[in-house]
Amino acid sequence: MEVKRKTRVGCVVSNRMDKTVLVAVETPRRHPLYKKTMKRAVKYKAHDEGNKCGLGDIVRIEETRPLSRLKRWRVADVITKGNIVELQPKEIA
Numbered sequence: 111m112e113v114k115r116k117t118r119v120g121c122v123v124s125n126r127m128d129k130t131v132l133v134a135v136e137t138p139r140r141h142p143l144y145k146k147t148m149k150r151a152v153k154y155k156a157h158d159e160g161n162k163c164g165l166g167d168i169v170r171i172e173e174t175r176p177l178s179r180l181k182r183w184r185v186a187d188v189i190t191k192g193n194i195v196e197l198q199p200k201e202i203a
Contacts, residue, residue: 116173117186122163123153130181131156131163133171156183166192 120135132153139150156171163169168190171183 117170118154118172118183119168119170119189120154122165122167122169122192125158125161125163125165127155129158129161131158131169131185133169133183133185135171154183155181156185157181158185163188164192164194166194168192 118133118135120133122131123134124132133156134151134153136149136151138147140147154171156169157174157177163185167188169188170186172186173182174184176182177184
């Protein structure tokens with residue numbers, strides 16, 4: 111019997127942790143009363159073994175066994191690389 115793992119596609123919001131990225135996944139939801147489509151964002155901590163993900167990357171994550179207290183997802187592959195430039199405060203002035 112083959113186990114189907116859940117997969118999500120989202121954007122990397124933070125990569126400051128070692129071997130961990132924070133991925134924001136947006137899903138459209140319909141409001142039950144007003145019937146307006148709204149975006150719902152959920153942030154997942156995902157395991158990134160090679161620290162290859164950068165800010166703004168679009169990644170596919172898949173469910174895995176618990177790797178730490180909050181990590182239950184791992185980065186399956188990087189779909190597109192982001193082009194967000196991170197500036198230090200001394201570079202602005």
